[in-house]
Amino acid sequence: MKPTHVALFSALGMMFTSLSVYSLVPSGGGDATTAIEVTAEPPRVVPEVTGAAVAAVDPSRFTTGSRLMLEGRVGHARLPRSAQETFLMFEVRSDGSPAKAQAQASLSLVIDRSGSMKGTRLANAVQAATTAVSRMNDGDVVSVVTFDTRTAVVVPPTTVGPATRGHILASVRGISLGGDTCISCGIEEGLSLLGQTGGGVSRMLVLSDGDANHGVRDLPGFRAMAQRARDRGVSITTIGVDVDYNEKILSAIALDSNGRHYFVENDAALARIFEAEAEQLTASVANGAELAIDLAPGVTLDRVFDRSFRRAGDQVIVPLGAFAAGEVKTVLLKVRLGGLAGDARGESPIAEVGLAYRDLVAKTDARCQGKLGVAIADRDADASELDALVAGRVQRSETAATLKQANFLFEQGRLDEARGKLDAQQRSLRSAADKAKRSAPASRAKDVEVDFESQLAALERADTGFAAPPAFATPPPAAPAKPGGFAQAPAASPAPEKSREGKAAVRRNEADAFDLAR
Numbered sequence: 001m002k003p004t005h006v007a008l009f010s011a012l013g014m015m016f017t018s019l020s021v022y023s024l025v026p027s028g029g030g031d032a033t034t035a036i037e038v039t040a041e042p043p044r045v046v047p048e049v050t051g052a053a054v055a056a057v058d059p060s061r062f063t064t065g066s067r068l069m070l071e072g073r074v075g076h077a078r079l080p081r082s083a084q085e086t087f088l089m090f091e092v093r094s095d096g097s098p099a100k101a102q103a104q105a106s107l108s109l110v111i112d113r114s115g116s117m118k119g120t121r122l123a124n125a126v127q128a129a130t131t132a133v134s135r136m137n138d139g140d141v142v143s144v145v146t147f148d149t150r151t152a153v154v155v156p157p158t159t160v161g162p163a164t165r166g167h168i169l170a171s172v173r174g175i176s177l178g179g180d181t182c183i184s185c186g187i188e189e190g191l192s193l194l195g196q197t198g199g200g201v202s203r204m205l206v207l208s209d210g211d212a213n214h215g216v217r218d219l220p221g222f223r224a225m226a227q228r229a230r231d232r233g234v235s236i237t238t239i240g241v242d243v244d245y246n247e248k249i250l251s252a253i254a255l256d257s258n259g260r261h262y263f264v265e266n267d268a269a270l271a272r273i274f275e276a277e278a279e280q281l282t283a284s285v286a287n288g289a290e291l292a293i294d295l296a297p298g299v300t301l302d303r304v305f306d307r308s309f310r311r312a313g314d315q316v317i318v319p320l321g322a323f324a325a326g327e328v329k330t331v332l333l334k335v336r337l338g339g340l341a342g343d344a345r346g347e348s349p350i351a352e353v354g355l356a357y358r359d360l361v362a363k364t365d366a367r368c369q370g371k372l373g374v375a376i377a378d379r380d381a382d383a384s385e386l387d388a389l390v391a392g393r394v395q396r397s398e399t400a401a402t403l404k405q406a407n408f409l410f411e412q413g414r415l416d417e418a419r420g421k422l423d424a425q426q427r428s429l430r431s432a433a434d435k436a437k438r439s440a441p442a443s444r445a446k447d448v449e450v451d452f453e454s455q456l457a458a459l460e461r462a463d464t465g466f467a468a469p470p471a472f473a474t475p476p477p478a479a480p481a482k483p484g485g486f487a488q489a490p491a492a493s494p495a496p497e498k499s500r501e502g503k504a505a506v507r508r509n510e511a512d513a514f515d516l517a518r
Contacts, residue, residue, distance in 0.1 A: 058077055059347050059349075059371070059372065059373030059374065060073065060074040060076070060077035060078075060374055060375070061073050062370035062371065062372065063370075064368045064369065065355065066366070067094065067095050067359045067361060068093070068095075068286050068289060068323060068357055068366070069092070069093045069095075070355045070368055071090065071092075071093070072090050072353050072370050073088070073372075073389060073390055074088060074350055074372050074373070074387070074390075075087030075089070075386050075387055075394075076374065076384050076386060077374060077384045077387065078375045078376070078377045078383055078384040079337070079340060079375075079377060079383055079384075080340075080376070080380050080382075080383050081342075081376060082380075083337050083340065083383070084336060085302065085334060085335065085336050086337065086350075087332060087333065087335070087390050087394060088293070088332070088334075088350065088351060088372065089330065089332050089387075089389065089390045089393050090293075090331040090353065091328060091330050091389075092289065092291065092320060092331075092355060093326075094286060094323035094324065094325060094326060094327050094328075095325060095326075095361075096325055096326040103199060103284070103358075103360045103363075104139060104141060104198060104200035104201075105136065105137070105140040105141070105200055105201050105203075105281045106141040106143075106194055106197040106198075106200055106201070106202040106203070107132065107140065107141070107142050107143075107203055107204075107281055108143045108144070108145065108190040108193055108194050108203070108205070109129050109133075109142070109143070109144045109145070109172075109190075109204075109207075109274075110146075110147065110186040110189070110204055110207070111126075111129060111145070112146075112147060112183070112186070112207055112208040112209060112210065112241075113146040113147065113148055113177055114147075114178055114181045114209075114210055115148075115177055115178065116210045116244070117177060117209055117241075120267055121209055121241055121267045122175065122176075122177060124267040124268055124271070125175075125207055125241075125270055126173055127271055128270035128273065129144065129172045130169050130173065131278075132205070132274040132275060133160070133168050133169055133172065134169070135275055135279050135282065136278055136282065137160065137282050138162070139160065139161070140159070141159055141160070141198075142158055142168055143190070143194065143197075144171065144172055144175075145186050145190050145193065146175055146186070147178075147181070147182055147185050147186030148179040149178070149180045149181075149182050149185075150182070150185065151186055151189040153189065153193065154172060154174070155168050155171050156193065156196075157193050157194075157197050180213050180214055181211065181212060181213050181214065182213075182214035182215040183206065183208055183212045183215065183216070184212065184215035184221070184222065184225060185214065185215045187206060187229070187236070187253070188225070190204045191232065191234060194232075194234055195232070200287075201284045201287050201322045201360070202232075202233055202234045202235075203234065203235050203236075203281050204229070204234055204237070205239065206237070206250070207239045207241065207270070208239075208241070208245050208250065209242050209245050210244060210245055211244070211245065211246045211249075212246060212249060219248060219249060222249050222252055223253075226254075227257070227308060229257045230258055230308070230319060230321065233321075235257050235259040235321050236254060236257040237254060237259040237260045237261070237262070237277055238251070238254045238259065238260075238261050239270070239273060240261075240262065240263050241264050241270070242264075242265065243265065243500055243503035243507060244503065247263070247506065247510040251510050251513075255306075255307075255308075255517075256308050258321035258322075260514075261510075261511055263507045263511040265507075265508075280327075283324045284322050284324050284360055285324065285361055286322065286357045286358060286359055286366075287321070287323075287357065288321070288322070288356075288358045289319070289320040289321060289322070289356070289357035290317055290318065290319050290356050291318045291320060291331055291353065291354075291355050292315055292317050292355075293315065293333065293352075294314060294352045295314060295335065295350070296351060296373075298337065298338035298341070299335050299336070299337060300338065301316055301333065301335060301336075302334040303333070304316065304318065304331070304332070305332040305397045305517070306332065306397055306400065306517035306518070307331060318331050320357075323357075330393055330518065332390075332394065332397060335351075340374065340376055347373045347374065347375055347376065348373055348374055348376055349371065349372075350373050350374060352370075352372075353370050353371070354368070354369040355367065385435065386435075387439075388436040388437070388440035388448050389436075389444055389447070389448060389451075391432055391435070392432075392447075392451035392452060395429055395451075395452070395455060396451065396455060396517060397516075398425065398428070399425055399455040399459065399513075399516055400512075400513035400514075400516040400517040401513075402421055402422065402425040402459070403422075403458065403459070403462055403512060403513040403516075404509070404513055405421055406419075406462055406509065407506045407509050407510065409421065410466055410496070410505070410506065411497050411506065413495060415466060415496060415497075418466055419466055422459050422462050423463070425459055426456060426459050426463075429452060429455055430456070432452070433449075433452035433456075436448050437449060437452075455516060458509075458512040458516060461508065461509075461512065462505065462508075462509045465501070465502070465506075465508060465509070466496070466505055
């Protein structure tokens with residue numbers, strides 16, 4: 001193998017030592033299955049256009065599906081037999097047209113009413129909750145829970161309709177302040193209420209402005225809770241208000257439950273977020289989506305980036321949950337190759353892939369599948385570069401990890417190191433973007449461009465947020481002297497990481513990292 005290719009594969013192996021990987025190993029054997037009606041969708045390959053030429057159909061890519069479209073890609077379309085690793089990327093995209101018919105939607109609103117929510121925060125949270133209820137359709141189910149050190153069921157699971165909507169809204173408007181913060185108490189109560197509803201699509205919105213100081217307080221405990229919610233078919237969207245909530249806990253809850261995470265610095269924006277979440281819930285076109293990847297003999301899993309997963313023998317299963325119209329979710333794997341063995345066509349299999357889900361429009365279970373492989377390169381020089389779209393997704397994981405690392409350094413008071421991390425990733429991104437844009441298929445060139453631009457924008461926001469406060473052109477005046485004493489030194493400004501601006505930057509970076517990793 002040429003030194004350049006040795007360096008390429010070595011660099012790819014070293015690149016992700018800092019990335020977060022979430023794994024979930026099932027206990028016991030597999031679940032019992034029941035006979036269901038399944039709509040099977042045959043795989044179909046959509047050729048891509050690079051420049052003005054139509055690329056030949058190759059085993060390294062496929063596109064299949066209907067309500068949910070599944071696209072699979074191998075990181076490298078051609079590899080020498082001695083190659084040791086590559087990436088697999090899957091993009092699941094839902095039909096962009098609104099559903100004409102969907103299953104019942106169940107929404108549980110879990111609202112922090114602790115003492116720190118005083119002033120406009122609780123008032124705007126209540127207003128946002130009433131906005132969400134107003135967006136729910138007749139026949140949907142709503143429940144509302146508040147929490148401080150204890151929980152209170154403000155609205156038990158109630159079917160929305162002309163006779164009940166007014167009562168639900170009146171109950172929400174009666175929410176008042178309480179004491180400390182038990183986030184886990186509110187989530188557990190919300191899950192209990194959602195468990196009392198029928199089938200359909202279930203979502204919980206959790207709003208808090210503080211840290212967890214009662215109940216579960218550790219990150220692993222909250223992740224386990226989020227995974228239980230996900231396994232029950234409940235996604236949890238978390239909303240952090242102002243700059244003193246625990247961004248690591250709220251983003252982890254959302255990540256492991258297939259939800260979303262928001263940072264709201266100004267509580268006046270809450271109504272818009274609650275409304276958008278309610279509208280997306282009622283526009284769901286698919287539910288219970290799971291991606292199953294069967295790796296070919298000799299191919300082994302190295303890691304799954306940014307998503308929780310489980311193993312069933314040699315199969316890797318990634319739960320993706322519900323999809324609203326037009327929603328996109330991605331899955332990225334790194335795999336090890338134990339020696340590629342080509343067939344008569346000079347191709348080597350990598351994986352067989354299946355996507356199963358409930359089609360809420362057709363009201364049936366659906367499944368689509370595809371296969372991935374690589375062409376064997378006779379010479380090392382014929383090995384292909386990393387696929388442009390895969391390169392963008394790989395860099396998204398690295399950018400998300402960089403934002404979290406920079407946050408850690410900044411909170412330790414190591415501002416220069418934090419900004420150095422951000423600067424290094426910006427340079428790496430620009431170099432990767434130049435290569436990816438040149439090799440991107442014409443049909444996806446804009447997607448590749450937007451992908452890299454969004455990453456650079458997130459890094460630039462982080463760098464701006466970490467900027468040292470401007471020095472005073474004229475030192476601030478000393479405080480007046482006390483009678484019989486000396487003049488007091490001017491009050492010191494808080495350290496950047498302790499300032500409101502610094503705290504806001506950290507929480508904004510966490511929200512950006514969450515979005516990039518999806």
